[in-house]
Amino acid sequence: MGKTYIAKDDRYEGTCYRRAGRSGLMLPPLSLGFWHNFGQIGTLENMREMMHTAFDHGITSFDLANNYGPPYGEAERNCGRILAMDFKPYRDELIITSKAGFDMWPGPYGNWGSRKYLLASCDQSLERLGLDYVDIFYHHRPDPGTPLEETLEALLQIVRSGKAIYAGISNYNREQTEAAMKYARKIHLPLVVNQKKMSLLDQKTKREGTVEYCRKNGPGLVIFSPLAQGLLTGKYLKEVPEDSRLARDGRYLHREDLTEEKRSVILALSKVAEERGQSIAEMSLAWLLHEEAVSSVIIGASRPEQILANLKAVEHTDFSEEELERIREITKGY
Numbered sequence: 001m002g003k004t005y006i007a008k009d010d011r012y013e014g015t016c017y018r019r020a021g022r023s024g025l026m027l028p029p030l031s032l033g034f035w036h037n038f039g040q041i042g043t044l045e046n047m048r049e050m051m052h053t054a055f056d057h058g059i060t061s062f063d064l065a066n067n068y069g070p071p072y073g074e075a076e077r078n079c080g081r082i083l084a085m086d087f088k089p090y091r092d093e094l095i096i097t098s099k100a101g102f103d104m105w106p107g108p109y110g111n112w113g114s115r116k117y118l119l120a121s122c123d124q125s126l127e128r129l130g131l132d133y134v135d136i137f138y139h140h141r142p143d144p145g146t147p148l149e150e151t152l153e154a155l156l157q158i159v160r161s162g163k164a165i166y167a168g169i170s171n172y173n174r175e176q177t178e179a180a181m182k183y184a185r186k187i188h189l190p191l192v193v194n195q196k197k198m199s200l201l202d203q204k205t206k207r208e209g210t211v212e213y214c215r216k217n218g219p220g221l222v223i224f225s226p227l228a229q230g231l232l233t234g235k236y237l238k239e240v241p242e243d244s245r246l247a248r249d250g251r252y253l254h255r256e257d258l259t260e261e262k263r264s265v266i267l268a269l270s271k272v273a274e275e276r277g278q279s280i281a282e283m284s285l286a287w288l289l290h291e292e293a294v295s296s297v298i299i300g301a302s303r304p305e306q307i308l309a310n311l312k313a314v315e316h317t318d319f320s321e322e323e324l325e326r327i328r329e330i331t332k333g334y
Contacts, residue, residue: 005048005086008056015058015314020295021218023192025135025166027095029289029314031061032307033224033298038078039069046303048082053304055090057311063195063222063298064129065099065140066121072104076128084130094135098125099170099195101140113143113151122158137164138195141171148179156189168219170195174209181217193220193295200269200284200327201228201262201334211293220295223288227299231258232284234270268330272323278316285313287327 017026032054038047051062068075076098087094100121103111110117122137137158139151155167167189169180177194184191194214198205202225205211214221227233236258266280273283288297299310319327 005052007052007090011056011058013058018220018295020166020192020220020222021214023166023190023218023220025095025192027193027220027222027296028059028061029296030059030285030310031063031095031222031296031298032059033300034062034064034068034075034079035224036300037302038064038075040071040074042078042302044078044081047078048086049304050301050307051079051082052086053307055087055094057308059307059311060093061095061097061296063097063224064125065102065138066104066125067102073124073128076125080128080130091131096129096131096134097136097138097168098122098129098134099138099140099168100125101138101143101170113139113141113146113154115150115154115157118151118154119157122163126163133162134164136166136168136193138168138170138193142169142173142176148176149183152180152183152189152191153187155191156187159190166190166192168193168195168222171197172210174213177210177213177219178217181219191219193222195222195224195298197225198223198288199226199228199232200287200331201231201265203331203334211291215291215293221291221293222296222298223294224298226288226297227281227284229257231262231266232269232280234266234280237263237267237270265330265334269327272326272330276316276323278313279309281310282313282316285310286317287319289314289317290319 015028017028020027062079064076064079066073100118101113104121137155139155143151158164159167169191172180172194181191196205196210211221270280273280276283278286285297288294301307
């Protein structure tokens with residue numbers, strides 16, 4: 001599998017880490033997501049290079065879930081193989097996260113938010129990852145059929161058993177986040193992050209008040225799908241490339257998602273980005289990082305070069321009020 005990996009000595013230079021809500025945990029502005037490209041569709045060597053590239057540039061947070069793949073569990077297995085090969089000396093420098101909440105195995109005990117599912121899933125994730133603990137274990141989505149108290153007390157048991165250091169929630173709206181934080185404080189659960197989808201083309205998290213609540217009260221926001229499944233990369237401004245996700249992978253992004261109206265919005269945003277000296281992808285990430293409630297933004301990548309390109313966004317996250325107003329006007333309704 002190639003030569004022994006030795007991390008770069010200057011990996012922390014130039015990276016300003018961000019506090020996760022009101023906790024003591026610091027997260028890198030960008031985290032590496034394992035949703036799409038760490039299953040059977042990729043090669044272990046490319047995955048390894050992406051993890052090396054990320055860590056060598058201060059990206060210390062690797063974001064996983066039990067059902068990432070495909071197939072389910074494969075991303076954790078591949079990550080575990082690479083951690084064992086290359087990252088044992090650096091384990092205490094890493095934030096490894098996993099989640100449970102979506103369907104994972106058949107029957108009534110492999111989904112949602114029961115104590116039985118969360119405890120079993122955490123054990124399975126640790127086995128696949130080859131780890132004694134994860135740094136953050138998330139409940140992946142609200143469960144309307146299980147009392148919130150049961151879900152959060154299961155997370156507390158996971159933390160107290162030493163299988164996770166912190167707890168997180170994901171896809172919780174403002175009201176659900178407030179309720180979770182209130183109960184977490186009551187039972188002394190270190191609930192430090194809420195992972196939410198947000199981008200220039202999907203600002204529901206801001207409209208519903210979750211951003212404002214997290215800014216004032218914690219937890220920190222960790223953002224996923226910041227480039228709207230690739231629509232904000234700029235690659236679709238003229239046509240759909242044959243090798244793009246929109247053309248070859250219909251799991252999460254479909255051709256009907258790219259309407260002419262949306263294309264015109266993306267074009268207008270790209271002009272603002274150009275005036276700022278950024279690509280539209282860089283500006284899209286910078287816009288999220290401009291928000292003080294955001295602790296980290298999860299990027300997806302299929303090759304190391306994409307990670308390096310996304311890192312450029314961190315260099316320029318300041319916006320003038322005029323730029324912000326133009327962006328608000330362009331993205332009105334999104």
